[in-house]
Amino acid sequence: MSQRPSHKPFRPRKTPAQSRSEATVASIVEAAAQVLESEGFDGFNTNAVARRAGVSIGSLYQYFPGKDALTVALIRRESTRFYEDASIALSKRSGKAALEYLIGAAVRQQLQRPMLARLLDIAEGRPALRGEVTKTEMEELVETIVGRASPRHPRPDVASADLLAIVKGMVDAAGERGERDLDDLERRVRAAVFGYLSRSASE
Amino acid sequence: MSQRPSHKPFRPRKTPAQSRSEATVASIVEAAAQVLESEGFDGFNTNAVARRAGVSIGSLYQYFPGKDALTVALIRRESTRFYEDASIALSKRSGKAALEYLIGAAVRQQLQRPMLARLLDIAEGRPALRGEVTKTEMEELVETIVGRASPRHPRPDVASADLLAIVKGMVDAAGERGERDLDDLERRVRAAVFGYLSRSASE
Amino acid sequence: MSQRPSHKPFRPRKTPAQSRSEATVASIVEAAAQVLESEGFDGFNTNAVARRAGVSIGSLYQYFPGKDALTVALIRRESTRFYEDASIALSKRSGKAALEYLIGAAVRQQLQRPMLARLLDIAEGRPALRGEVTKTEMEELVETIVGRASPRHPRPDVASADLLAIVKGMVDAAGERGERDLDDLERRVRAAVFGYLSRSASE
Amino acid sequence: MSQRPSHKPFRPRKTPAQSRSEATVASIVEAAAQVLESEGFDGFNTNAVARRAGVSIGSLYQYFPGKDALTVALIRRESTRFYEDASIALSKRSGKAALEYLIGAAVRQQLQRPMLARLLDIAEGRPALRGEVTKTEMEELVETIVGRASPRHPRPDVASADLLAIVKGMVDAAGERGERDLDDLERRVRAAVFGYLSRSASE
DNA sequence: CATGAATGAGGTTTCATTCAT
DNA sequence: GATGAATGAAACCTCATTCAT
Numbered sequence: 057m058s059q060r061p062s063h064k065p066f067r068p069r070k071t072p073a074q075s076r077s078e079a080t081v082a083s084i085v086e087a088a089a090q091v092l093e094s095e096g097f098d099g100f101n102t103n104a105v106a107r108r109a110g111v112s113i114g115s116l117y118q119y120f121p122g123k124d125a126l127t128v129a130l131i132r133r134e135s136t137r138f139y140e141d142a143s144i145a146l147s148k149r150s151g152k153a154a155l156e157y158l159i160g161a162a163v164r165q166q167l168q169r170p171m172l173a174r175l176l177d178i179a180e181g182r183p184a185l186r187g188e189v190t191k192t193e194m195e196e197l198v199e200t201i202v203g204r205a206s207p208r209h210p211r212p213d214v215a216s217a218d219l220l221a222i223v224k225g226m227v228d229a230a231g232e233r234g235e236r237d238l239d240d241l242e243r244r245v246r247a248a249v250f251g252y253l254s255r256s257a258s259e
Numbered sequence: 260m261s262q263r264p265s266h267k268p269f270r271p272r273k274t275p276a277q278s279r280s281e282a283t284v285a286s287i288v289e290a291a292a293q294v295l296e297s298e299g300f301d302g303f304n305t306n307a308v309a310r311r312a313g314v315s316i317g318s319l320y321q322y323f324p325g326k327d328a329l330t331v332a333l334i335r336r337e338s339t340r341f342y343e344d345a346s347i348a349l350s351k352r353s354g355k356a357a358l359e360y361l362i363g364a365a366v367r368q369q370l371q372r373p374m375l376a377r378l379l380d381i382a383e384g385r386p387a388l389r390g391e392v393t394k395t396e397m398e399e400l401v402e403t404i405v406g407r408a409s410p411r412h413p414r415p416d417v418a419s420a421d422l423l424a425i426v427k428g429m430v431d432a433a434g435e436r437g438e439r440d441l442d443d444l445e446r447r448v449r450a451a452v453f454g455y456l457s458r459s460a461s462e
Numbered sequence: 463m464s465q466r467p468s469h470k471p472f473r474p475r476k477t478p479a480q481s482r483s484e485a486t487v488a489s490i491v492e493a494a495a496q497v498l499e500s501e502g503f504d505g506f507n508t509n510a511v512a513r514r515a516g517v518s519i520g521s522l523y524q525y526f527p528g529k530d531a532l533t534v535a536l537i538r539r540e541s542t543r544f545y546e547d548a549s550i551a552l553s554k555r556s557g558k559a560a561l562e563y564l565i566g567a568a569v570r571q572q573l574q575r576p577m578l579a580r581l582l583d584i585a586e587g588r589p590a591l592r593g594e595v596t597k598t599e600m601e602e603l604v605e606t607i608v609g610r611a612s613p614r615h616p617r618p619d620v621a622s623a624d625l626l627a628i629v630k631g632m633v634d635a636a637g638e639r640g641e642r643d644l645d646d647l648e649r650r651v652r653a654a655v656f657g658y659l660s661r662s663a664s665e
Numbered sequence: 666m667s668q669r670p671s672h673k674p675f676r677p678r679k680t681p682a683q684s685r686s687e688a689t690v691a692s693i694v695e696a697a698a699q700v701l702e703s704e705g706f707d708g709f710n711t712n713a714v715a716r717r718a719g720v721s722i723g724s725l726y727q728y729f730p731g732k733d734a735l736t737v738a739l740i741r742r743e744s745t746r747f748y749e750d751a752s753i754a755l756s757k758r759s760g761k762a763a764l765e766y767l768i769g770a771a772v773r774q775q776l777q778r779p780m781l782a783r784l785l786d787i788a789e790g791r792p793a794l795r796g797e798v799t800k801t802e803m804e805e806l807v808e809t810i811v812g813r814a815s816p817r818h819p820r821p822d823v824a825s826a827d828l829l830a831i832v833k834g835m836v837d838a839a840g841e842r843g844e845r846d847l848d849d850l851e852r853r854v855r856a857a858v859f860g861y862l863s864r865s866a867s868e
Numbered sequence: 869c870a871t872g873a874a875t876g877a878g879g880t881t882t883c884a885t886t887c888a889t
Numbered sequence: 890g891a892t893g894a895a896t897g898a899a900a901c902c903t904c905a906t907t908c909a910t
Contacts, residue, residue, distance in 0.1 A: 077869095096386055101904055112871045113906085123905065178381050181435060183299055217436070218429055218447055225428015226421055232384060233420070244421055244459055251454020256447055279889090280894060304879060315896045320881065482910090483873060502792055507900060518875045523902060584787050587841060589705055623842070624835055624853055631834015632827055638790060639826070650827055650865055657860020662853055686890095710883055721892045722885085732884065871910085881901075889892085 081119050081129075084109045088130045093171045097178075102126070128188050131176050138165045139194055146197075151205030158201055159249060162223045163242045170231025177224060195220070202253070209257045218256075222248050284322050287312045291333045296374045300381075305329070331391050334379050341368045342397055349400070354408030361404055362452060365426045366445045373434025380427060398423065405456070412460045421459075425451050472527070472534045472594045487525050490515045494536045499577045503584075508532070534594050537582050544571045545600055552603070557611030564607055565655060568629045569648045576637025583630060601626065608659070615663045624662075628654050690728050690738075693718045697739045702780045706787075711735070737797050740785050747774045748803055755806070760814030767810055768858060771832045772851045779840025786833060804829070811862070818866045827865075831857050 087109035092100050102123050106113040120126045141161045148154040166173040180189050198216035202209065209215050223245055230241050290312035295303050305326050309319045323329045344364045351357040369376045383392050401419040405412065412418050426448055433444050493515035498506050508529050512522045526532045547567045554560040572579040586595050604622040608615065615621050629651055636647050696718035701709050711732050715722040729735045747770065754766040775782040789798050807825035811818065818824050832854055839850050 098385075098387065102906080103904070114871050114908085115869080117906070118869075174384070181377070182301070184301065214447070217432065218451065221428040221432035222425050222451055223428075225424040225426075225431075228428075229420065229424035244417070244455075247458035248421065248425055248451055248455040251456075251458045252447075252451040253454070255450035255454045283894080305881085306879070316881085317883085317896050318894075321894070321896095324881095326880070486873080504791070504793060508902080509900070519902080520875050520904085521873075524873070527902095529901075580790070587783070588707075590707065620853070623838065624857065627834040627838035628831050628857055629834075631830040631832075631837075634834075635826065635830035650823070650861075653864035654827065654831055654857055654861040657862075657864045658853075658857040659860075661856035661860040711885080712883070723887085723892050724890080726885070727890070871908105873907105873909090875905105875907075877903105877905100879901100879903080882899090884896105884898100886894105886896075887892105888894090 166227040369430040572633040764814040775836040
């Protein structure tokens with residue numbers, strides 16, 4: 057986990073204009089995901105990622121200025137994927153349906169690659185990465201949906217933060233336990249989410 | 260001439276015979292807590308812990324066979340403290356009161372040293388430590404209390420695992436955001452817990 | 463975050479792809495030989511070897527997964543050299559001539575770098591290296607030659623093991639004493655070898 | 666194996682005048698023997714010896730100024746035992762019988778605790794111990810016996826050194842292979858010894 | 869651009885030895 | 890004397906990063 061002091065930027069070094077490098081960048085990020093999944097933080101090192109990606113360590117540094125940049129890229133990739141799926145919730149008729157879709161998206165995302173999701177949640181919290189990884193978009197999305205599902209809630213911002221935490225907490229734990237029954241888990245998460253909302257709204 | 264087999268257990272190396280060493284052990288564990296709190300995993304190394312404890316690196320290894328053993332000891336210390344506080348819940352009259360006490364204990368514990376609690380939750384999940392750190396006692400306690408608070412719940416084991424996850428999720432997130440209002444947080448956690456229970460019990 | 467399983471094989475880590483690294487590997491092994499020769503086992507450490515080789519410690523570990531692997535590599539280098547020289551014995555006309563050549567080879571090898579040879583004989587016996595260093599080829603060679611020199615010997619396998627032991631014992635001791643007269647030593651070893659053979663054959 | 670630079674004397678710190686300390690010293694030396702036998706040089710450390718002896722590390726240092734002194738004491742104990750047994754050879758009628766007794770003593774000694782014997786032969790050669798451990802008495806004894814068994818040998822000093830080397834070489838190798846048949850081994854050693862003598866005497 | 873050999877700071881761990889109790 | 894807690898120099902090893910080819 058450790059990282060030398062060197063304060064490096066986190067942005068990829070070059071915007072992949074050519075599709076060749078685009079593919080290389082993607083393969084490196086996916087390799088990072090795989091290494092993280094299979095080896096955990098211990099074992100997540102740049103050499104391993106490069107090897108798994110089938111590129112030289114030199115090339116990796118061509119595209120990422122350092123290890124943290126790689127982590128950030130991975131977090132962003134996953135966040136974006138999730139966000140894109142979750143955004144569909146906005147098109148739902150009712151607020152309830154939207155929230156249900158959102159829960160479904162979270163459960164799906166987390167249980168598809170449980171280790172990866174959990175590890176990234178952890179990485180996201182690392183002080184060194186703080187500020188690089190913004191959860192704002194996601195929070196806004198949730199807030200919008202909560203506003204629709206529970207319009208009279210006194211503190212929609214707090215509620216959406218709590219909801220996110222509840223979902224993450226439950227789904228990470230389920231993933232860690234090796235649960236694979238998506239539907240059952242989804243039902244329980246709904247119970248928590250709607251239970252929380254109904255009780256905290258009326259306060 | 261070198262290289263030993265490297266059996267690396269997690270048990271402390273020697274049970275301190277003199278009271279002098281008991282103090283040393285305690286100071287090392289507390290130093291570990293402090294380092295983890297102030298530096299995070301990056302920066303959590305045996306040298307730093309020994310320095311902070313004011314003992315030589317050799318002393319640290321006299322009592323802990325390796326870095327992980329230190330982590331385990333710290334986790335156990337915190338778990339024990341929490342468990343002891345939480346056990347008081349059992350003496351409460353009603354199931355509801357017991358559960359409320361439990362929630363209060365969790366919130367207090369977590370917000371007292373938020374980083375530490377969060378980091379330890381993470382460490383607990385490390386595959387390398389799996390099996391060394393048993394959460395069973397805690398789970399049993401919660402299950403007992405849930406059984407009392409919600410006697411007709413179809414799956415008390417699942418419910419207590421979910422509850423633990425909800426509480427941890429919410430409280431860790433709150434800690435990370437720097438929340439300091441215990442009462443407010445406790446109220447919201449109660450909403451989630453009782454909301455979850457009432458909705459999932461009737462299924 | 464730390465502590466790997468510590469699989470510590472003895473095989474070199476990578477087969478050098480560029481010729482630059484071939485040179486590095488060779489220089490490390492030769493440096494190991496020199497350190498062992500001049501400092502003995504006390505003083506034989508990876509830092510010293512790297513320093514003597516004129517490479518960084520990192521480079522050493524790039525090619526050898528650990529100290530023992532280095533020792534093994536050195537043993538193999540010397541064994542191979544010896545075996546190659548000794549194999550010439552097979553082309554000799556008579557069994558006697560073959561055996562004499564073999565003795566000469568052993569004396570030469572051992573007296574060229576006496577400390578090194580002696581130290582490697584010792585290292586070879588270390589339980590930690592057992593199995594990594596196979597003497598079988600050498601033993602087979604000697605057995606073949608003994609079979610030719612003393613065809614009616616009742617137990618050629620035992621005899622060749624004894625012969626190897628006699629030669630090593632005498633030559634190591636001579637080396638330790640600082641003897642430098644190859645011819646005299648060779649004559650005495652012959653006396654022991656042929657003396658042993660003639661007396662043990664007729665049993 | 667290594668030892669810090671500190672140049673220490675090798676003599677035991679005190680001549681055990683009281684039988685209590687005599688017993689302690691003896692138990693420490695025997696513990697050293699056992700540790701060496703069961704763990705090899707890796708694993709031969711002062712703490713382990715003290716533990717096995719059932720004394721504190723402090724006491725060990727009370728009687729031995731350092732690790733090397735302990736090794737030296739052990740070597741001397743074994744040498745003395747061997748020398749005492751071997752001296753009986755002097756009372757034999759014929760030179761041949763004396764030499765045969767000597768061989769028997771060597772085989773017995775070496776095969777009783779094969780690892781120990783081998784390890785001590787190695788330790789004896791350590792430059793750091795050179796001079797502390799004198800083999801002269803033993804060599805003189807052998808020389809005397811060789812003089813009687815082979816009175817016309819041109820170089821009895823060389824011959825006795827060679828003989829010692831032959832015996833050690835054969836018996837160590839046998840011990841390492843796990844041979845347990847004393848009689849067979851003794852026969853073969855005799856073949857080597859007398860074979861050597863007869864061939865080298867006439868030169 | 870790509871490669872991978874090389875680097876070395878920094879982390880982990882051991883063990884001979886000392887010294888307060 | 891005996892004890893064993895404490896020490897720290899020194900060994901082992903990793904991995905992020907650079908740079909010559």
